[in-house]
Amino acid sequence: MPDLQVSIAQHYHERTKYDPQTIHAKSQALNWEEQPIPFKAYRFGTSFDLKPYLSEETNQGDETIWWQRLSKLLVCSYGLTGAIPTNGEPHYLRSSPSAGGLYPAEIYLISRGTPYLPAGLYNYQSKTHTLIHFWQSDVWTALQSACFWNPVLEDTQLAIVVSAVFFRSVWRYQDRAYRRIFLDSGHLLGNIELACAMTDFRPHLIGGFADEAINQLLYFDVNQEGAIAVLPIADLRELRENLPLARTALPTTPQLEYPRIPDGSLLSYFHQATQIPDNPNAKVNWQVPEPKAQQDKYNFPFCLKVSMTCPPIDWSPNLSGLEQTIIHRRSTRAFSGEKLSLDELRAVLDFTYQPQHYIEQNFDRSPDYFDLSLVETFIAVSGIQDLEDGCYYYAPATQELRQIRFKNFRRELHFLCLGQDLGRDASAIVFHTADLRTAIEQYGDRVYRYLHMDAGHLGQRINLAAIHLGLGASGIGGFFDDQVNEVLGIPEDEAVLYITALGRPRKRE
Template sequence: MPEHHKSIAQHYHDRTKYHPETITAKSQGLDWNKQPVPFKDYKIGTSYDLKPYIQEENLAFSDEPVALWWRRLSRLLFCSYGLTAKLPSMMNPIYLRAAPSAGGLYPAEVYLISRGTPLLPAGLYSYQPQTHSLIHFWENDVWQSLQTACFAHSALEKTNLAIVTTAVFYRSAWRYQDRAYRRIFLDTGHLLGNIELACALNDYRAHLIGGFADEIVNQLLYLDAQQEGAIAVVALADLLDVQQNFSVGITALPSTTQTNYPHIPDGELLGYCHRATQIEPDAEADSSEVTPTTSLEDKYNFPFCLKVPTATAPIDWGLNLEGLERTILRRRSTRAYSGADLTVDELKALLDFTYQPQNYIEQGLDEAPDYFDLNLIETFVAVSGVSGLEEGCYYYAPKAQELRQIRFKNFRRELHYLCLGQELGRDAAAVLFHTADLKTAVTQYGDRVYRYLHMDAGHLGQRLNLAAIYLNLGVSGIGGFFDDLVNEVLGIPAEEAVIYITTIGRQR
């Protein structure tokens, strides 16, 4: 195998970029006869119906300890990934879920692992969104195996429940081919954002675990690793149990960095990259030696630029966060914007909820929710129509809480082109770009960082989604764009790889 200058993660990112000269050749018509089913069905197992615990007529009994326990778990799963709408379609009905997914393909599956509680016996459970139920498909105690797979992560020592999210690769690859790997992890980030907030609504704390031995978790869940792979583990700490209130652990572990790889044909790149980003069971994963990126200052401080403070009053989510739960369940991706302006106060509120969680502790939200390494993610904002804010491209400095202008221009026409001709880019009032220095990130975490970066960007994107919907704004994520031209046109530093785009505006 030849030695390359770039790691497989960097190679994958470069190979899956969209370019104006080649995008037509890469576009293929969809084979509707091979359209994937976005649900996984289990023919055997004990079913636990969760619907009664979210139905209004049964809430009168929710103060009973048993009913309360079930209601909390039911609401957590429903707000994370439950079905929220059914849309008619010429082929099959489209079921929308609480977490957004590129193309409505929903590659993620959600599993619950129980150590064994009086109400939920030990074993493996599959969450079934279409029936809002749990299928207990394996009854043996597997908690020790989970701990082994997660290299004895501290969060699994005292917790009794854990969520594992997986991806069924073909569901996304059917439409997006090799580039689907990006979207799978963005979608997982959306889901993780929902899990984090749904936990807060139900007195749980989500402890995120990204460093695990993939092979062990795949075998634990009886997955066909060629078709489906474990993506993230989330230990659920019950905050009503004082023994489960403990400090945060390490969320990300490094993998190897692979620079020896053969020529990989199109269509095989996704699978090869996923295997290359795995952590082996015999890896020396010492979490005590992992130090997330830390800095007291924001990465970019451009000289002589206009600086706009963004500190503002936090969004009020209402009594017992009722507004947040309603927003999670009514969230929809916007299909068209009117082109009308936002106010600068609305933009500030969006940034505050997304990047300043410490301002929401009094409302019952986590002041420091788990990410893999948020310091690796940068944010740029292209402003086309925000009253009280000059048009142009800005760098958002989350520590200083200010926008720093780097380009002076209205970019509506360019954004239309950069977003592959999607009118969302042209008509949005503001477009946020999440970026990362991929070379530096790989140096710290190996090729597995590619997963972490996209999940963190998706997590941030989901917080933007929810804040925008609550403020009666339109919002939609975009995973398809001309990668290199974004940096060139907007003035974003060339080393910053564009990971995700979120458009925000007034709905048409």
């Protein structure tokens, strides 16, 4: 039997670590004949074409304006933004990044019944930028019940459900795909948050719901697909939908007893173990908990401390600069090795961690995450002007970098990023980590979902800030876990969630 003091989330994390001694033995050749299609098809349903509403002509009626807002929200969240030619069907790119271009997430829209969108269930077809109305009936009460009567659903009329189609990522990343799926979904949540800011909507994040009830509501084959986040979308142009915040995350009981799980079955077992059972009589206190006192970590008297305060990034009137950045964003494939300026790094971190600086540009002062107090940020600096090389801890509350290690780790970074040149040539690499044991004590094994989606959400804000400033950015979900801890000089039980490399993009010859 596994160690009974180790929950299934800790067991999963240890089992799916990449290790230099075993990574090649565990790797499997891809079966290209089984490569999954990253689009879901429906054989029936009414189609609502959103393409005519991509233009924003003025002097339109209320109905057209509403459809324009919804169309922009969806295309900037998960719509197609490009295509790479292949021998067969082109490989389509979307506004939200995805590991390996596999796009495991699906977007569903649930309507309570609005003047413009009949009640029922919709799937967003990103390939054609349409909504498929595949179930026509009043399902809102069932949604409320499945979300344990979250108060945000009392006054909203629309909700987005994000699901994961597991095999799309499992095909390439095996059991470790669970990490990638939730990082990708975090990117998507970041896009939804920012797209809502452009369209006068406000997403309210719900991570605590009865999984089986939501899956049945949307007619999922649970062996293939599962709901992972619910987001009621408040219309800020409707006064009654300017709602107070509610708790976003609910706990599960840590699972300490489990059988020996063979490779290939770990992901599905773990996902099942992190589900919240349906209980119509459950009473949930949805009030937002009091903010926790921020721990002042790595604040050594001798360490170099660098203020990261700076003017906010200007995203242009009506956030047009943000829209263009989302549409044209691409993951950087190669860095030049040139240094970035300290002000550029300051601006990226400011947009990512200080949303209150952007309220005058119509951003949300406090966007929803599951629990950011659990996620820590470290930065390995190899090429920032006026900043000594080394590893730093970023303290969001005081907006400063605190140096914790004092050498250039470029060689080690190249190695721990699985030999990717992005790790070697990056000017700075951002690491998101979490004390997994402490997080599980608070939220149970379901916290593994929350941590990775929050890390992906932060990563997407880093991506967009960097691209807007003309820099390069690339998320890295494959790394030698334990070697990251060694380089950063952090405890072994600090779980590494995500890496984002920043640098000057290499110019194409």
